[in-house]
Amino acid sequence: MSQSKLKHQQRFIESADTSQRLADIRMLLSTLCQLDIGLAVKKRMLVHGLWQVAMATGNFCARYRSAAVMKTVGVKIRRDHIYKKEALVAKLLAPNPNIEKIIERARCCIVTIKEHDRLHDVDESLDGWDRYRAAGIVVYDMLDGSKIT
Numbered sequence: 001m002s003q004s005k006l007k008h009q010q011r012f013i014e015s016a017d018t019s020q021r022l023a024d025i026r027m028l029l030s031t032l033c034q035l036d037i038g039l040a041v042k043k044r045m046l047v048h049g050l051w052q053v054a055m056a057t058g059n060f061c062a063r064y065r066s067a068a069v070m071k072t073v074g075v076k077i078r079r080d081h082i083y084k085k086e087a088l089v090a091k092l093l094a095p096n097p098n099i100e101k102i103i104e105r106a107r108c109c110i111v112t113i114k115e116h117d118r119l120h121d122v123d124e125s126l127d128g129w130d131r132y133r134a135a136g137i138v139v140y141d142m143l144d145g146s147k148i149t
Helices: 016-036 040-054 067-071 085-093 099-104 113-119 129-134
Strands: 065-067 076-081 109-113 139-142
Touching: 016 085, 016 109, 065 067, 065 113, 067 085, 067 139, 076 113, 085 099, 085 129, 109 113, 109 139
Parallel strands: 065 109
Antiparallel strands: 065 139, 076 109
């Protein structure tokens, strides 16, 4: 857990090593998918790989941020997977997973703790940005400042 800072109001700039880190994660997930190991261990490792996407793509100052995180310096914040980890792991375990698409969907949005709680109270059938809309959370893409929800 962290706190929002003035930097959360600034545009997102991908770090120089992001492409290499994502390539490494792609290789890791691909390899894990092919391993003949117990399902419980495989799922835990896949979840860890998905969290690595969050770390590689901005960690606590990621591309997607809620309006509340941007305007309230000092508020406690969390990373929230835009698409549910369980659904992403299920896709990874399916035959011929589209690893590139899964990595893209493994990105996180930075939200306040209260928003994080609201996201977990919405209809469980919702995923992605639909979940954020249902929770009433305004999100911006800080690559270009455009409003997503």
